[in-house]
Amino acid sequence: MDPLLESVLEAHGGRQRWAEISTLTARLAVGGPFWGIRGFPDAFLDETLTIAIATRNAALTPWTAPDHTLVADLTHDRVTLRGADGSLVEKRDTPRPSYAGYDLYSPWDRLQVGYFLGYAMWNYLTTPHLLTHPGMVSREIQPWDENGQHWRRLQVTFPATVPTHTAEQVFYFDADGLLRRLDYTVDVNANATVAHYTDGHRTFEGLVFPTRRRVYPRRPDRTRIGPFPARTAAPSPSTSTTSPSSESASDGRLPAGAIATIGPAGEHKVPAEVRPRDGKRTWTT
Template sequence: MNDLLEHVISAHGGRERWLQIGGLRVEATLHGSFWAVRGFSDEPFEETVTIDTRRELIRFKTFYFGDDGLLRRLDYDVDVNTGVAVAHYVSDYRTFEGIQVPTWRRVHRRNADNSAGENWSIGIDINRVMAV
């Protein structure tokens, strides 16, 4: 494994811990204009999802990490939203079950020059994470 990848995995809880986790149950507060367009409440609402940590959901991604090895931004095209290019910002890391999780997430449309649009449309505030 290369040094950068090892640094990033270590910053997020370490390879051994991640190999022990097959999935995560995430309790979050969702808000933003995206959810209202999809038929959900335009007010913040609570949701619980289970994620298979060994299954890749998005194929083409660009990751941006801080010097501490923690993820700061993730760029990708959203398959469920007709291929819209987005910049997904993350911060406010907390430790859950021995892994580092960014609890504040905001998704912006990405401009042609790869800069993020001014307004975000998806907000996800993670409240609790449990290994499953």
């Protein structure tokens, strides 16, 4: 394993502590112009996200209706929408091809938005431990200086078996080994190139998460541009908040707090709570 990645894992709580976690649950408030462009302005300001780490499931409740739950089954490459009684409302297999031909301003349907948020949050909340999965290739590259800060960088190649934004990504870490930024291309969003910043790191039951994320367009030289432009005018970044929790084999619960999430041209915070491995909450498609 790359020595930088080894130190980063320790800085975020260590491999042993992560091995004890099976599920992450977070209350999300997701905002920003990105979601309005997709056709869902202010639609996701009070979501509950449940992530099953090993089975790669992400469930979002409520989803576009008070009694609906969206499940992104990343293992079987499927997204479903279900009613409160478990009945199937809508379903799509292999959702990625559905974004073909779209540009940065194309509206998405509710399954496309749910798949995007589901796989993105699964990636964000499992990083940096995700980088140890089989098939991942990582190596340290030249460091980066920005706004008086000096960050070490890890270039990571994701295998096709891991659902993510794009195969090649770069992660930036500060002197304490904490994640401060990640660069990637969003394959499902017209190959938009972004710089994704994280800050406000806090410790929850032994695991360290950032409590805020901000996503900006990025130039070829890796400098950020600012918020994604609207078609007619540049919007201001917007914010959203949430409260964290997760599941561990020890029945431990995280204290109140927030774990950050995503959103080009915006900010949002996400908290997560850790639950026991044998917890009753499961989601199937």
